[in-house]
Amino acid sequence: MGLTRTEIFSIEQNQLATLLKALAHPARIAILQRILASNTCICGDLVDELGLAQATISQHLKELKNAEIIQGTIEGVSVCYCINPVTWKLIENQMGAFLGAYKQEANCC
Amino acid sequence: MGLTRTEIFSIEQNQLATLLKALAHPARIAILQRILASNTCICGDLVDELGLAQATISQHLKELKNAEIIQGTIEGVSVCYCINPVTWKLIENQMGAFLGAYKQEANCC
DNA sequence: ATACTTAATCGTAATATTGCAATATATTAT
DNA sequence: ATAATATATTGCAATATTACGATTAAGTAT
Numbered sequence: 001m002g003l004t005r006t007e008i009f010s011i012e013q014n015q016l017a018t019l020l021k022a023l024a025h026p027a028r029i030a031i032l033q034r035i036l037a038s039n040t041c042i043c044g045d046l047v048d049e050l051g052l053a054q055a056t057i058s059q060h061l062k063e064l065k066n067a068e069i070i071q072g073t074i075e076g077v078s079v080c081y082c083i084n085p086v087t088w089k090l091i092e093n094q095m096g097a098f099l100g101a102y103k104q105e106a107n108c109c
Numbered sequence: 110m111g112l113t114r115t116e117i118f119s120i121e122q123n124q125l126a127t128l129l130k131a132l133a134h135p136a137r138i139a140i141l142q143r144i145l146a147s148n149t150c151i152c153g154d155l156v157d158e159l160g161l162a163q164a165t166i167s168q169h170l171k172e173l174k175n176a177e178i179i180q181g182t183i184e185g186v187s188v189c190y191c192i193n194p195v196t197w198k199l200i201e202n203q204m205g206a207f208l209g210a211y212k213q214e215a216n217c218c
Numbered sequence: 219a220t221a222c223t224t225a226a227t228c229g230t231a232a233t234a235t236t237g238c239a240a241t242a243t244a245t246t247a248t
Numbered sequence: 249a250t251a252a253t254a255t256a257t258t259g260c261a262a263t264a265t266t267a268c269g270a271t272t273a274a275g276t277a278t
Contacts, residue, residue, distance in 0.1 A: 003233060004266065008160040009135035013142075020133035025236085026118035026126040029207070033122075036210040041218040044254060051117040053238050058256055060236095073218035077245045077254050080218040083211055092208050098138070099201050101145040102192055109150040109182035109189040112263060113236065134266085153224060162268050167226055169266095186224050186275050 016094050019087070022067035027052060027060050032083075035070065041080035125203050128196070131176035136161060136169050141192075144179065150189035 006014050047054045064070045072081045156163045173179045181190045
């Protein structure tokens with residue numbers, strides 16, 4: 001026990017949960033907002049700007065990369081990260097469908 | 110260590126992260142989809158329909174309630190859950206702003 | 219009151235996450 | 249080749265999450 005029983009849920013449910021989990025940390029939201037702000041890619045400026053240790057930032061970046069939410073390219077001695085447009089679109093679509101399924105009705109509990 | 114350093118992030122970043130964390134589990138997504146499907150409220154049908162123990166479902170419901178994503182009303186011997194429209198709208202707005210901030214540019218890494 | 223039904227809570231084991239110092243790796247500059 | 253810079257990885261401690269059996273609480277029926 002103590003392990004999410006992914007086998008009893010649909011691919012889509014697991015996929016959306018995984019994507020949301022990757023987003024569900026203030027540091028990772030801050031990292032993404034930082035990337036979104038300067039549309040051009042960014043690297044270890046994050047370490048200076050967020051107040052977290054370099055190892056911690058690197059770990060969060062790795063998680064975002066694993067989820068394919070961002071992608072990084074080596075640029076000389078530093079690494080440039082940017083949004084993965086495919087996954088971003090996927091999140092928009094999946095979340096749009098999920099959130100949009102709610103039709104507010106009068107008779108509720 | 111081992112504890113999220115919420116103090117270095119903005120209220121909004123922490124709030125969005127908390128909401129997404131509450132959504133970021135396939136069981137909770139399944140529960141919400143079940144509630145969304147029959148717009149009217151639901152109770153322990155969830156225990157029968159999802160393949161998880163009653164205690165586990167109850168715990169997931171509690172988390173969704175804590176995040177104010179759902180609300181429950183006692184209805185006789187059972188409990189009826191439904192979406193909290195205020196929080197749902199909040200998620201839509203916050204996620205919309207967050208995801209919408211991405212403008213796909215040609216020159217990226 | 220007793221039995222029954224439904225849901226919440228408690229306790230616990232297994233696993234995952236978060237954060238960071240220390241170290242390793244890789245690229246650039248001298 | 250050596251030094252400097254930037255990022256990744258490792259190891260570890262603290263904490264959180266997930267799942268479930270067992271129990272409790274609270275309402276309904278007999």
